[in-house]
Amino acid sequence: MATALITGASAGLGLEFAWQLATARHDLVLVARDAERLERVAAQIRAAAGVRVQVLPADLSVPDDVARVAARLAVVDEDEAGQRPVGLLVNNAGYAVHQRFVGGDVDAEVKALDVMVRAVLVLSHAAAGQMTERGRGAILNVASVAALTASGTYSAAKAWVRTFTEGLAVELRGTGVTATALCPGLMHTEFHERAGIDYTQLPEVAWLNADRVVAAALADVRRGVVISTPSLRYRLASGLLKVAPRAAVRAFEAR
Structure with a gap:
């Protein structure tokens, strides 16, 4: 039975990863800041799926x-x-800082950068080291379609995750270990509510369900796909963003 470690596992996409992997008979290591919430989730998963669940409270902005x-x-x-090697790392933890960069709280920006960039780098390095030694494993880093836009520091962090994962995938060729960047679009999770972003005016067609995103991502990991973009509409949107003049992308963000 394989073991998966998931960051940001107490809510949203991370919680969905936990449930789907547990249903597939993976033991889990759940990482998030809220220890009490993690313990509740772990107890529910143990009772429902009968797998081993380790709780590892951590603030990924703290070295x-x-x-x-x-x-x-x-x-x-x-x-x-009794700790078993981790065969799948899901670097999911992340959030948006809902403020303008100029004049905003730079400490908040640095904290978000630490969670979405520094932690991804450090944890990927640790996982890749033991996985290549064992000759098997997978790393799934959650990026975003926003990586192709110009919507501030969140886009910049996710662009780093996407490019970093592509480079890691190249380095891992032939080792038995894979790296995948998940690039979803808008999803029905707590993400936007926590960030204080109101997207309620957007049509329902713009939104994805977390269960389908996770199922697609895990299927892509099994196939060794490097860039996973769930849903045809967001694959089309990503294609347009790649070929559009960057001036047009910036103009769209500035409107």
């Missing part, structure tokens, strides 16, 4: 917490505490 998660990922053989 020492990231180091603790990296140490868990570095486990190559089952240790005395």
Whole structure:
């Protein structure tokens, strides 16, 4: 039975990953800041799916917490505490800072950057090291279609995740380990509510359901797909963003 480690596992996309992987008989290591909420989720999953669930509370904007998660990922053989090697890392933790960059709180921006960039780099490094040593495994980094837009620091962070994952996938060729960047569009989760972003005026066709996004992402991981963009409409949107003049993309964001 494989073990999956998921960051940002207490809500939204991360929670959906946890349930789908547990249903597929994966043991889990759940990472998030809210220890109480993680424990509730873990108890529910253990009771419903009968898999082992380890809770690892961590704030991924704090280097020492990231180091603790990296140490868990570095486990190559089952240790005395019964911790098994992680075969799938899902770097999902992330959030949008809903403010203008100029004149905004730079500490908030740095904290978000630490979660969505620094932590992804450190945890991917730890996972790739033990996975290549064992000759198998997969890393799934959650990026976004926003990586192709010009909507501030969130887009910049997700663009880094996308490009980083592509480079990692190249380096991992022939090792038995894969890297996939998940690039979803708008989804029905807590993400926008937590960020204080009101998208209620958008039509329903613009939204994706988290369960379908996760199912598509995991299927792409199994196939070794490097860029996973669930849904035809967002694959078309991504294609248009790639070929559109960047001046047009910037003009759309500035309107």
